[in-house]
Amino acid sequence: MATTKLMGLDKVSGVKRPKSIFLNLTFIIPAVVLLVAMIMAIFAPLLAPYPYDQIALTDRLMPPAFMEGGSTAHILGTDLVGRDILSRLIYGAQISLSVALMVIVITAGVGTALGIVAGYLGGRTDGFLMRVTDISLAFPAILIALLFAATIGPGYWTVVIAISMLGWAPYARLIRGEALKLRETDFVAQARIIGTSPVRIMVRHIFPNIINPLIIMSTLAVGMVILTEAVLSYLGAGIPPPAASWGNMVNDGRSLLDVAWWISTFPGVAIGLVVMAGNFMGDWLRDKLDPRLRQI
Amino acid sequence: MADVLLEGCDLTKHYPIKKGFLQRTVGWVRAVDGISFTIERGKTLSLVGESGAGKTTTAKAVLLQEKLTSGSILFEGRDLRKFSRSQLAREYRPSLGSVQQNPWSSMNPRMRVRDIVAEPLVVNTKKSKGQIRSRVVELLEQVGLRADHVDQYPHEFSGGQRQRIAVARALALNPSLVILDEPVSALDVSIRAQIMNLLKDLQTKSNLSYLVIAHNLATVRYMSHTVAIMYLGQIVEYGGAEELFKRPLHPYTKALISASLLRLPEDEEKGRKQIILSGEMPSPLNPPPGCRFHTRCTEAASTCSQEAPPLRKVGANHYVACLRF
Numbered sequence: 001m002a003t004t005k006l007m008g009l010d011k012v013s014g015v016k017r018p019k020s021i022f023l024n025l026t027f028i029i030p031a032v033v034l035l036v037a038m039i040m041a042i043f044a045p046l047l048a049p050y051p052y053d054q055i056a057l058t059d060r061l062m063p064p065a066f067m068e069g070g071s072t073a074h075i076l077g078t079d080l081v082g083r084d085i086l087s088r089l090i091y092g093a094q095i096s097l098s099v100a101l102m103v104i105v106i107t108a109g110v111g112t113a114l115g116i117v118a119g120y121l122g123g124r125t126d127g128f129l130m131r132v133t134d135i136s137l138a139f140p141a142i143l144i145a146l147l148f149a150a151t152i153g154p155g156y157w158t159v160v161i162a163i164s165m166l167g168w169a170p171y172a173r174l175i176r177g178e179a180l181k182l183r184e185t186d187f188v189a190q191a192r193i194i195g196t197s198p199v200r201i202m203v204r205h206i207f208p209n210i211i212n213p214l215i216i217m218s219t220l221a222v223g224m225v226i227l228t229e230a231v232l233s234y235l236g237a238g239i240p241p242p243a244a245s246w247g248n249m250v251n252d253g254r255s256l257l258d259v260a261w262w263i264s265t266f267p268g269v270a271i272g273l274v275v276m277a278g279n280f281m282g283d284w285l286r287d288k289l290d291p292r293l294r295q296i
Numbered sequence: 297m298a299d300v301l302l303e304g305c306d307l308t309k310h311y312p313i314k315k316g317f318l319q320r321t322v323g324w325v326r327a328v329d330g331i332s333f334t335i336e337r338g339k340t341l342s343l344v345g346e347s348g349a350g351k352t353t354t355a356k357a358v359l360l361q362e363k364l365t366s367g368s369i370l371f372e373g374r375d376l377r378k379f380s381r382s383q384l385a386r387e388y389r390p391s392l393g394s395v396q397q398n399p400w401s402s403m404n405p406r407m408r409v410r411d412i413v414a415e416p417l418v419v420n421t422k423k424s425k426g427q428i429r430s431r432v433v434e435l436l437e438q439v440g441l442r443a444d445h446v447d448q449y450p451h452e453f454s455g456g457q458r459q460r461i462a463v464a465r466a467l468a469l470n471p472s473l474v475i476l477d478e479p480v481s482a483l484d485v486s487i488r489a490q491i492m493n494l495l496k497d498l499q500t501k502s503n504l505s506y507l508v509i510a511h512n513l514a515t516v517r518y519m520s521h522t523v524a525i526m527y528l529g530q531i532v533e534y535g536g537a538e539e540l541f542k543r544p545l546h547p548y549t550k551a552l553i554s555a556s557l558l559r560l561p562e563d564e565e566k567g568r569k570q571i572i573l574s575g576e577m578p579s580p581l582n583p584p585p586g587c588r589f590h591t592r593c594t595e596a597a598s599t600c601s602q603e604a605p606p607l608r609k610v611g612a613n614h615y616v617a618c619l620r621f
Contacts, residue, residue, distance in 0.1 A: 023505075036465055059491060165555070185401060186396050186398055186401040186402040187401065187402055187403050187404045188362070189396075190394065190396060190402050190403075190465075191404075191415065192361065192362075193359050193361060193392075193393075193394045194416045194419055194420070195389050195416075195419050195420055196415065196419050197419070199421065204404075205404050205407075207407055208404070208406035209404070209405070211406075221484070
């Protein structure tokens with residue numbers, strides 16, 4: 001029958017697709033970088049050679065192993081108080097990535113909910129929510145986060161909330177646009193005719209159809225959040241010491257750049273790699289998901 | 297009198313046109329302007345006309361998707377305006393089904409067939425999951441699909457199959473009236489007959505009433521018992537399908553029929569001329585005075601622009617709104 005033929009065709013293209021994924025370096029390199037960072041974060045206590053806060057005043061400012069005066073005991077060297085850079089880098093992945101994850105979950109959740117409600121209900125609700133969004137977008141996010149962190153006092157949750165406070169607005173904008181489009185589709189009209197409640201329409205009909213842009217935006221946000229956390233830590237309003245985050249490690253080495261460049265550089269490189277990996281991943285996903293292959 | 301299921305009495309829908317900062321109403325679009333019709337149980341009424349004639353607005357009003365400006369819809373003899381919200385939800389809406397024109401856009405691409413067909417049941421009944429599952433299979437088999445199609449997504453089906461799924465969904469609640477908005481016009485010509493036959497079979501089996509909206513006169517002739525020809529929000533001719541197609545009276549009906557028929561050599565021999573309408577339908581914002589069709593009518597007289605013709609009875613079940621009858 002026609003269906004079985006169609007299914008056969010689907011299988012043919014299904015064989016082709018994974019092949020192109022694995023040949024695609026713009027996918028594989030970012031994926032490896034993110035995977036390594038995630039493994040570092042999850043298994044930090046097993047992977048790190050030293051605790052992140054173990055001070056060894058005899059081993060202060062040791063250079064990386066490949067430099068003169070370096071030792072294999074501290075492959076990436078030590079900082080001002082003799083803490084192992086590699087260990088702190090591994091533990092730092094835990095904090096930096098978990099902050100990114102928490103922020104993305106919160107901002108994507110809030111932004112999606114508000115965006116769908118505004119886009120689907122329209123009218124005054126839409127007008128009100130979008131003005132609030134506009135205001136949020138108009139504020140300089142870093143400044144507000146800094147203000148908040150400075151008032152509440154630094155800490156893990158302060159950082160998460162400070163970054164989330166304005167981070168939901170771009171999501172709300174994007175999702176509202178998608179919801180607005182979906183509201184006019186025939187299948188949503190049909191759902192209304194059937195008598196489906198607005199809540200059910202939003203959950204069952206609108207939400208599943210905005211997952212693609214949501215995933216893309218969230219992937220792109222990974223880099224943004226890690227950077228913001230780094231900036232906050234750099235400005236002293238981030239994760240307080242002795243806990244290690246990549247941002248506060250960069251901050252630690254700031255004044256010692258000419259004496260001990262390795263303190264700031266390695267976490268800086270880690271930030272750069274993960275941010276780029278996030279962006280490439282987002283681009284790749286957008287290319288893969290955006291042509292609306294599913295709607296053929 | 298035959299068994300009337302739904303009756304529209306003098307239905308009117310005017311959309312306000314708002315302008316400026318204060319959103320003042322500067323005019324009205326007369327989408328539907330005083331139409332009446334009856335749908336008998338187990339029979340089909342077709343609304344025919346050009347785009348903008350008010351067919352879809354009428355269907356939307358029946359489906360409660362538009363609030364009427366005036367006029368009333370009687371369902372089984374009871375005025376819908378006297379129904380409370382919960383009564384409408386419990387007693388009226390479940391007796392309606394709806395099939396849309398485009399089977400490619402009328403289904404959520406992220407839902408499986410089982411959920412698409414089950415949605416009216418989930419929303420409107422308190423059936424258990426097992427009951428719903430067996431009902432979905434029953435419905436799919438009724439429309440000529442297989443039970444193992446339930447786990448597939450809409451994009452895995454052809455247009456005809458999708459329209460069958462749409463019909464299954466429309467029938468989920470055992471409705472007494474199904475609104476078919478151009479049910480076959482988006483399908484390949486070769487598939488249309490299948491779907492029309494399916495609809496006709498279902499009609500005789502379950503004594504369904506249909507309200508069909510269509511452009512295509514061949515479809516209308518094949519499916520309908522009664523036909524209403526609409527022009528600019530009004531019904532210009534109304535009658536039994538056979539009678540109306542054999543003996544069209546209104547110049548607009550004649551033009552429509554003439555435009556839809558194949559020209560054969562014998563037509564020329566017998567001196568049958570094809571009627572080709574000139575121009576566009578006037579704007580429903582500012583309909584012409586008198587007979588609304590007079591600007592394009594091939595047989596218009598001077599009185600046509602002054603006097604609006606009422607819908608007059610000209611046969612047992614044949615009404616026409618033209619001053620010449």
